[in-house]
Amino acid sequence: xxxxxxxxxxxxxxxxxxxxxIVALALTALAMAYYQSTFASASANNRLRAVxxxxxxxxxxxxxxxxxxxxxxxxxxxxxxxxxxxxPVQFTVQVTQVAVAAIAGLSPRLxxxxxxxxxxxxxxxxxxxxxxxxxYQLEQ
Numbered sequence: 001x002x003x004x005x006x007x008x009x010x011x012x013x014x015x016x017x018x019x020x021x022i023v024a025l026a027l028t029a030l031a032m033a034y035y036q037s038t039f040a041s042a043s044a045n046n047r048l049r050a051v052x053x054x055x056x057x058x059x060x061x062x063x064x065x066x067x068x069x070x071x072x073x074x075x076x077x078x079x080x081x082x083x084x085x086x087x088p089v090q091f092t093v094q095v096t097q098v099a100v101a102a103i104a105g106l107s108p109r110l111x112x113x114x115x116x117x118x119x120x121x122x123x124x125x126x127x128x129x130x131x132x133x134x135x136y137q138l139e140q
Contacts, residue, residue, distance in 0.1 A: 043121055049084050050117040050129040053091055057115045058133040061095075082117075091119045098132065109137045 082091040098112040113135060118128045 039122065043127070046087070046089050046119055046121065046127055047129065049087060049089075050091055050119060050127065051131075053082055053084070053093060054115045054117045054129055054131040057093055057095060057117075058113070058131060061113060061133065061135065089119050089121075091117050093117050111135045111137050 079092060079094045082093055084091070094116045096114050096116070098114050111134070112132055114130060114132045116128060116130045118126060121127055
């Protein structure tokens with residue numbers, strides 16, 4: 001019996017090392033899962049903010065006099081940088097007017113306007129949201 005206990009003296013240390021390695025692997029896996037979920041959450045938040053910016057831009061275009069909407073380039077704002085409160089990401093908003101002839105069967109009095117919002121994610125990948133609004137050109 002004494003011989004069996006004498007032979008197990010070094011095994012306690014080895015068991016402890018194996019246990020620490022298993023715990024370290026488990027903690028590393030949990031840390032990676034946390035990192036990925038945090039990044040996915042930030043990415044979804046950026047996309048939500050971009051959709052909000054695109055919708056707000058399309059709503060702002062409703063303020064203009066639509067009698068000369070199709071012929072007045074001043075109505076279409078130039079590309080602009082937008083920084084939302086609480087976000088370290090800078091969004092670029094580009095508004096373009098889509099040619100009516102490009103869309104078959106569309107009334108010539110409907111003016112399609114496309115808003116593209118782009119941004120850089122934290123890992124360097126680019127994100128983009130595009131929305132198209134249709135505005136009816138009034139009689140002159």
